[in-house]
Amino acid sequence: MAEANVVLLDFWPSSYGMRVKIALAEKGISYECKQEDLEARSSLLLEMNPVHKMIPVLIHNGKPICESLNIVQYIDETWNHKPSSLLPSDPYKRSQARFWGDYIDKNVYNAVKRVWTGKGKEQEEFKKQFIQCLKTLEYELGDKPYFGGEDFGYVDVALVPFTSWFYTVETCGKLSIEKECPKLMAWAKRCMEKESVATPLPHPHQIYAFAMQYKQRHGLE
Ligand SMILES: N[C@@H](CCC(=O)N[C@@H](CS)C(=O)NCC(=O)O)C(=O)O
DSSP: OOOTTEEEEEOTTOHHHHHHHHHHHHHTOOOEEEEOOTTSOOHHHHHHOTTTOOSOEEEETTEEEESHHHHHHHHHHHTTTSSOOSSOSSHHHHHHHHHHHHHHHHHHHHHHHHHHHOOHHHHHHHHHHHHHHHHHHHHHHTTOSBTTBSSOOHHHHHHGGGGGGHHHHHHHHTOOHHHHOHHHHHHHHHHHTSHHHHTTSOOHHHHHHHHHHHHHHTTOO
16 A cells, blocks of 8 residues: 555664564555664654654654654554554453553663673673563463464564564574573564564664674774
């Protein structure tokens, strides 16, 4: 479906931006993707997200929507004629999906970044926290194919982008996520079989190369 009035302000390695791209792909919405330089933000980004000055921003009919999970919900509600809804219709189940989205927001990004940027004893501690966080998510997943049950949905969209960083985490942290959380990794592979996930997610080696450059620039080696 052509939606010429949909623009995404993005930064390709960002897991938050990937969430939006997956949600748009799930709904079959075409859009223009503009890459931002976060060290020299465009005037459009500053105008569209004056509060946080962060990507992603979805611009729909000239109006900005900020914060990735807020954007995913907006996409779900705006293109609700699509057969698959990302959030469940039942209010209790919706509350649970939002709870896990919030858990992911509060824990996963930091857990991932601390391992790949960490060093020595501190990194060992961060590795434990990272695995603990993944085990909590794996427990919630249980034996279901996706977090919401039979269908790919909101919590999957919230979490799956971070898996593109797992190779970087494993290489820098010298750990095997597969060994620690086999069910979660099986879920990640299941998600990757979907075109709406596989296409927007960068190759893990591209993320690794970006992470190495980042560490070099910030004296973290
Ligand atoms: N809570 C925000 C987080 C977005 C975020 O952290 N964006 C990063 C890129 S991954 C950013 O724009 N950083 C710019 C900066 O912090 O200066 C969301 O969910 O959209």
